Amino acid sequence: xxxxxxxxPTVRETPADAEVVSHQLLLRAGMIRQLASGLYSFxxxxxxxxxxxxTIIREEMNRIGGQxxxxxxxHPAELWKESGxxxxxxxxxxxxxxxxxxxxxxxxxxxxxxxxxxxxxLRSYKQLPQVWYQIQTKxxxxxxxxxxxxxxxxxxxxxxxxFDLDWExxxxxxxxxxxxxxxxxxxxxxxxxxxxxxSGAMGGQESAEFMVLTDAGEDHIALCEACGxxxxxxxxxxxxxxxxxxxxxxxxxxxxxxxVRTIKDLEDFPGGAPADRQIKTLAYFLDDQFTLLLLxxxxxxxxxxxxxxxGAMHIRPAHPExxxxxxxxxxxxxxxxxxxxxxxxADFALRGRRNMVTGANRDDFHLRGVDVERDIRVxxxxxxxxxxxxxxxxxxxxxxxxxxxxxxxxxxxxxxxxSESMGAYVLNQEGKAVPLVMGSYGIGVERVMAAAVExxxxxxxxxxxxxxxxxxxxxxxxxxxxxAQRAAAERLYTDLLAAxxxxxxxxxxxxxxxxxxxxxxxxxxxxxxIGPQKLARGQVEILRRRTRAVExxxxxxxxxxxxxxxxxxxxxxxxR
RNA sequence: CGGGGCGUAGCUCAGCCUGGUGAGAGCGCACGGUUCGGGACCGUGAGGUCGGUGGUUCAAAUCCACUCGCCCCGACCA
Numbered sequence: 001x002x003x004x005x006x007x008x009p010t011v012r013e014t015p016a017d018a019e020v021v022s023h024q025l026l027l028r029a030g031m032i033r034q035l036a037s038g039l040y041s042f043x044x045x046x047x048x049x050x051x052x053x054x055t056i057i058r059e060e061m062n063r064i065g066g067q068x069x070x071x072x073x074x075h076p077a078e079l080w081k082e083s084g085x086x087x088x089x090x091x092x093x094x095x096x097x098x099x100x101x102x103x104x105x106x107x108x109x110x111x112x113x114x115x116x117x118x119x120x121x122l123r124s125y126k127q128l129p130q131v132w133y134q135i136q137t138k139x140x141x142x143x144x145x146x147x148x149x150x151x152x153x154x155x156x157x158x159x160x161x162x163f164d165l166d167w168e169x170x171x172x173x174x175x176x177x178x179x180x181x182x183x184x185x186x187x188x189x190x191x192x193x194x195x196x197x198x199s200g201a202m203g204g205q206e207s208a209e210f211m212v213l214t215d216a217g218e219d220h221i222a223l224c225e226a227c228g229x230x231x232x233x234x235x236x237x238x239x240x241x242x243x244x245x246x247x248x249x250x251x252x253x254x255x256x257x258x259x260v261r262t263i264k265d266l267e268d269f270p271g272g273a274p275a276d277r278q279i280k281t282l283a284y285f286l287d288d289q290f291t292l293l294l295l296x297x298x299x300x301x302x303x304x305x306x307x308x309x310x311g312a313m314h315i316r317p318a319h320p321e322x323x324x325x326x327x328x329x330x331x332x333x334x335x336x337x338x339x340x341x342x343x344x345x346a347d348f349a350l351r352g353r354r355n356m357v358t359g360a361n362r363d364d365f366h367l368r369g370v371d372v373e374r375d376i377r378v379x380x381x382x383x384x385x386x387x388x389x390x391x392x393x394x395x396x397x398x399x400x401x402x403x404x405x406x407x408x409x410x411x412x413x414x415x416x417x418x419s420e421s422m423g424a425y426v427l428n429q430e431g432k433a434v435p436l437v438m439g440s441y442g443i444g445v446e447r448v449m450a451a452a453v454e455x456x457x458x459x460x461x462x463x464x465x466x467x468x469x470x471x472x473x474x475x476x477x478x479x480x481x482x483x484a485q486r487a488a489a490e491r492l493y494t495d496l497l498a499a500x501x502x503x504x505x506x507x508x509x510x511x512x513x514x515x516x517x518x519x520x521x522x523x524x525x526x527x528x529x530i531g532p533q534k535l536a537r538g539q540v541e542i543l544r545r546r547t548r549a550v551e552x553x554x555x556x557x558x559x560x561x562x563x564x565x566x567x568x569x570x571x572x573x574x575x576r
Numbered sequence: 577c578g579g580g581g582c583g584u585a586g587c588u589c590a591g592c593c594u595g596g597u598g599a600g601a602g603c604g605c606a607c608g609g610u611u612c613g614g615g616a617c618c619g620u621g622a623g624g625u626c627g628g629u630g631g632u633u634c635a636a637a638u639c640c641a642c643u644c645g646c647c648c649c650g651a652c653c654a
Contacts, residue, residue: 009586015588017648091577143577143652219653409654444653446654448654511616513612513614514615516614541613
């Protein structure tokens, strides 16, 4: 490709509203442009990268027996009503009506449609297992699109679905996908982590996320260096030290705490208590049921765990006025002692604790000497706590650190969640109808591209892993006005093309500095420079973007050498 | 949805607080010239409904109201 004929609109200055590195660099490299909030156009350079990623994905999916489909993005509402997700997805789903008034939605994911195909067509265990996938656009009306291409409302996802007769089959399918994912991300040159995850709105039993560690990510991952435990904090558990409580009072005692509203206030208040001796009381509505949630004062609620523990579909914190009406006090003075009218969920960390301090349900008063199990009618104990940096690993004696991660892939063991709700059954060997056991597996294509940028860039621009780079080689004659340089460049260009090497030929009539800056910015792994001095000696210069290592080679042997370097670079991507 | 911020040339921004000078700068773009291995220099030029609507005023980019859009921080997910 000749640069002079290409559309590669690089920009010098970083656009003001780009915060994360991948957003800034993809914009500056002339790869993406924003159309509206959460909607991006992919320009030719970006599309080349995405196609390479998709090719790698296809190869690995096909390798494990995957069969590629292409399903509609527009779905009838009935399908989603059958699975129950028409309600669950709420505002995140784009909904519309056709001219006859029928309800439709834009697909957020494709469990429903694939299951609908499966239930019509799969009848016998003899047809199993099946591994189906597609690479297709998904629509999600995100409450807050952000970080460039990382969180958007329309994106390309590779989604795969497996159908098996039984759980052993699903385990195998899941394992295959897991390994395929590892190969995909390895080949894309990403350094990633596999973490235990919550399955959220997808439902199902077990799930794992593929994460790239970067501050641009939105997830928090708890890691143990000692044993390798890694979990999304939505799911993570931890070991915390037992606290030995002194004997308390025979009965809780109310005391005035004027102005005390927070855990911190009460710590500082004379006669108060350290955070780990306080009971934090939160009021939530769980599907319209007012509920009290109890945690240790220094612990934070994990809403994902709350949803999983209760099965609630919609949760929200209660408003101050609602709390006042229910308990007789405003937040800051509420507690669960003596409360019988509402369910009370308590975190395991409060079990057996005595001599605690909590709100008295009277503004500006607290209770001391509270023995949790004696004084509070807990309806359910659960793990509700968000793990924190520095707590103990749940699997070994190590310590957890918490780091930010970007989710690039997620695999789920769905089980029979969809096959049962949507009636996808096959006959087994005994002639008995059994629900298909399903798995679902997703990769965000744009995120893979952005993650590569987040992980691999420098002050000058992007450094693409050669496996997904838009071009393998960029050829830059330093001065197009020099006939000798131009002739040499044209010849090498023709040779590279003939050798099937992906080359971007910077034939623009620009100064060398401009070309070098642009080459660095768009991140082509191998730069071949043709300049006056070296050319006079019959040589060209080869520079590697990542290491900046430079070597001069004879013009005649350049092609061979470049081929060799491409092989080396490719090997290095896989080795990293 | 709650909180914060921003909309002036293709891009980055100044001007606004304290209304009134011919709406500006740098970069980019076009043309001419000199340059030519790390975003060159000189000259000339094109380019704007100051996000939109309404209002206040003799006078609005500037003040007020409404509205649209975008970004960032918190609850969702590839």
